[in-house]
Amino acid sequence: MTLWEIPAKNSAQIDALSQALNPAVAARLSEMGFTPGQDVYCLRRSPLQGPLVVQLGDCVYSLERDVANQIHLAHAS
């Protein structure tokens, strides 16, 4: 399962970033806190497959589908 598939108002734990990601983007995502073991909470999903909004640690981020699809989740909870 990837972050893109997480329903609104659900939490999950990040498993890994996909190898397919551009290394610069992957590095930025890690700095933003998208690291293995980190909990994420999905605040909202936008209509028409628009960017999703997640809370991670002390920040709220919005990611578009192409990125969110590259973030693998361990399990939803």
Place this chain on the structure above:
Amino acid sequence: MKRIILVGKPNCGKSLLFNQLTGLRQKVANFPGVTVELKSGQFKEFELVDFPGTYSLHTLSKDEEIAVVKLKEAMQQENTAVVVCVLDATRMERSLVFGLQVQALAKAHDKTVVFVLNMIDEVRRYGFDIDTTQLADELGSPVFALSAKTLIGLSEFQKALPEIARQPEQYRNEQSAIAPENALIVARELSKNHGVNADVVLKKQNRIDSFMLNNVFGGVAFLFIMFFLFQSIFTWATPLMDAVEFAIGELAVWVTGFTGEGMTTDFLSDAIFGGIGSFLVFVPQIMVLTLIIGVLEDSGYLARAALICHKPLSYFGLSGRSFIPYLSGHACAIPAIMAARTIESPRKRLFTMMTIPLMSCSARLPVYALLIAVLIPADATLMGIFNLQGVAFFGLYLFGIVTALLVSFFLHKFTHQHDEKSDMPFILELPTYRLPHWKPLMYRVVNSGLAFIKRAGPVIFWVSVVIWVLGYFPQHGGLENSYLGKIGHFIEPIFEPLGLDWRYGVAILMSFLAREVFVGALGTLFGIEGADENISGLAENIQADGLALGAGIGLLLFYVVALQCVATVAVLRAETGKARIAAGLVVAYGLLAYIIALLAANLIN
């Protein structure tokens, strides 16, 4: 002079802190080489330099890269005494990831780092506090907690910073820097021990977002805010624009009073005051626009607007961040093209910049007003409800926007991505909603006016002089017999298929100064003095002269599409870094405009 440099992530309050430390006397710092905007100001005996906010030292976008390269250069310079790293105390973990990168970089260059935990007022309001002594110990650098807004802790910092900058060596510890791969873990540890509970801090923000991003209410709020922005550019800016016009007119009368009759006076009143004046009237509008966008940005709404627009715009190869530049383009393309700098992906930024000139800027407004008055009777309605003139105005705006989206769509579909770095994904941090502070806003507003004058002024000056010379000599027989008139007659065959005679050709040529010059030029050619104030008189003359409906509509659409503004071309060249793109756009939009006008002239009758 010894220098202190200020770094921080966007939205940490760095601009406000900079303003509080330096007052309003600041200038754009002059660093040799690349043009990244560094503000500098005087703080005690030091020069304080504000670096553009970057999210990380590992860069994604071109702009970030330039900023980081500059930062590294500054770190190497002898006279850089201290690096002040501003952190958002409400977001310790993320701030510290950046802070530790800065600290490591500074250590590598033997520079001293001072951390500022800004926003401490909010931390206290949530009922937390931060033990700066303990944190300074663990970080191995001085730490100050303060609020740039409520000024808590600011005077202590103002006392301590000069001490540190005078003897920076004493505030550097010998601890080795934290390795980059450990920075994430260390930041997490530190923020767990010292930071505040994220859920408490984010609660208010998330509650507001549940409205502002709501599918229904959020959309309505968005439209409302954008309508307000649009209104402000046109209605509130108008009195200011009139005032500038009036002042320039008075100045012209006063100055030419000394020079008497003759060529000097004609040159001064037409080329200098007339030409430059027709360009200076846009300054207030640009300042009003900057003010509103500044308020939206500092309050945190701009990030939400980008989020809302991202999906629809992505169908056309654009980003959510393209929206504001597009909207600004309805005032003037020049600040709009500069505003496209915030777009994360170089490719999307390029498409945005290339299509901004299609937005109906306010210089086109008088042209639209004149031609619509010629073509459509004032009392005509559409289906008995809508005023047809109004509908036509709206249609022209829409035509520009739709053309821009289509052009961007085709660029997106039929050009190749050169490398991976040329298209970055949309990743956005949603900042906390905050009340903006007037000081940094003031600076931005004034600066936007100055930047516009500096960017466009020289070009406008030369175009104005050239057009004046061509229209003034040889000195007999008025505009018709001038060089410009001759050129008009010479190129008449080009405009003939569009149903336009040489007079329109001359007026179009003169529009290269600024499009609204078209009205005054036609006025001269149709024998109406002061046509700018007397549009209906000129419209009657043109009607009597006979302008075919198809030719008129074609001319209107020509003005929507053609890239006639020399100042915009100059800015496009500077911002894309490629003369080829700017020149290509002039040709491409010129051809497209011509074809559309040709079709209109021949199909509509």
